[in-house]
Amino acid sequence: MAAAELLEEIEDCRNHMVNLAMKTSFSDKKVVEISVRLDQLLNQFEQLK
Structure with a gap:
């Protein structure tokens, strides 16, 4: 997924x-549950950096 x-x-x-x-x-x-999903998305974003 793109940034x-x-x-x-x-x-x-x-x-x-x-x-x-x-x-x-x-x-x-x-x-x-949404908070957990948000955490996952934020972790993905950090890995892109």
């Missing part, structure tokens, strides 16, 4: 996580 695509996916994932957390809570199971 630009990865950055876009990171931003989308982050926005989704924050929006869901505002509706539920940061400890909601789905929010935690």
